[in-house]
Amino acid sequence: MIVRVQSDVFDAGAELNSFAQGRHDIGAVVSFTGVVRDTKGDLQEMLIEHYPGMTQGAISKIVQEAVQRWDLADVLVIHRYGPLKPGAPIMMVATASAHRAAAFEAADFLMDYLKSRAPFWKKEITNDGAAWVSAKDADEDALNRW
Amino acid sequence: MIVRVQSDVFDAGAELNSFAQGRHDIGAVVSFTGVVRDTKGDLQEMLIEHYPGMTQGAISKIVQEAVQRWDLADVLVIHRYGPLKPGAPIMMVATASAHRAAAFEAADFLMDYLKSRAPFWKKEITNDGAAWVSAKDADEDALNRW
């Protein structure tokens, strides 16, 4: 189980390849990569603020919950903070399991909880100014799935 | 939309990194990698047979169905055939979307359908002999989720 909180960029492909490497009890690896989206083409950058004293612990708790619920061989979470450009990777989750259902469900669960329970806040700097990204009711509701 | 059926090994990390590269309308990328599992430690190799005349078309149909159901920016499916060693990648699916729910659901859907509707058959060669992998009722039942 690896949890990394960093401002540096990461290489999602290299992380995927080194994740759960060399294990023969794994049949399924699921990864999720979150990317800075710029649908309108007016985003200058995304600023991610976090709560340094809390972040690592909050993510680790979410990972522990996933490990208790599903039969997982390994879990990886990487989450960046600081200024990010459009198209840059924000964060990544990977899960490895003997079976695909556990890997899919755990990754989905991790994303739902990281979205609403890990202490990060996104601010978008566009050509029109800066605005904090609002949490969506749908994101909070998604937690009720689990 | 890319569908590749091949005997050659592929590099899941490199595929993930080149998938949907340079697009700024994407917020979420989900990947699934299927790996030759050897839980008991007695597997010599997995042989994957396929129906060459049908495989590409069957997979493309499944991909088209996914594209109609979810708002996807891109889809990748790679599936290998031939002899594979324990720990080797069997296949890979990747989905890219503006939002995470669509990327997750579409990848999960693609896996369920590839499992039971793409013309591949797995044979395990173990120290005790060779046996075709049986389709599981649960895999057929999984299709009813969609």
Add this chain to the structure above:
Amino acid sequence: MNVVYFAWVRERIGLPQETVTSDAATVNDLIVELIAREERYAAAFADISALRVALDQELSDFDASLAGVREVAFFPPMTGG
């Protein structure tokens, strides 16, 4: 028409494909003809519920018509992914 076999169906029948001349109207009729040929066909088609059929590379049903069909494929349930 061309008849192709995969996985243990191929192994039981002992060949991957063959050209079959038949007036069978449906897949079921064709199976009856094949079973009558030799024991290895009877062994392969002993339990139809364990088999799937594709007509011209599309999954189909055992009561489907063979009119105009060029390739019939028999195989066990697929195990991709």
Add this chain to the structure above:
Amino acid sequence: MNVVYFAWVRERIGLPQETVTSDAATVNDLIVELIAREERYAAAFADISALRVALDQELSDFDASLAGVREVAFFPPMTGG
């Protein structure tokens, strides 16, 4: 105790953290004290339903006790992932 602010709460109050000496029994009591201080606190805490609180780096509730708490954090709903 240490009081920390994030995102627009930090921006409205105008500082990321401060040491607060208070006898407030609960988070709600502390908020009442802060609001009474200055307009910028009143602006930050105008709508409690739009805020979350963590006590010693654990998500908590506004009616939670502050007994023994060393760090209180106020912030909007998180937007990770």
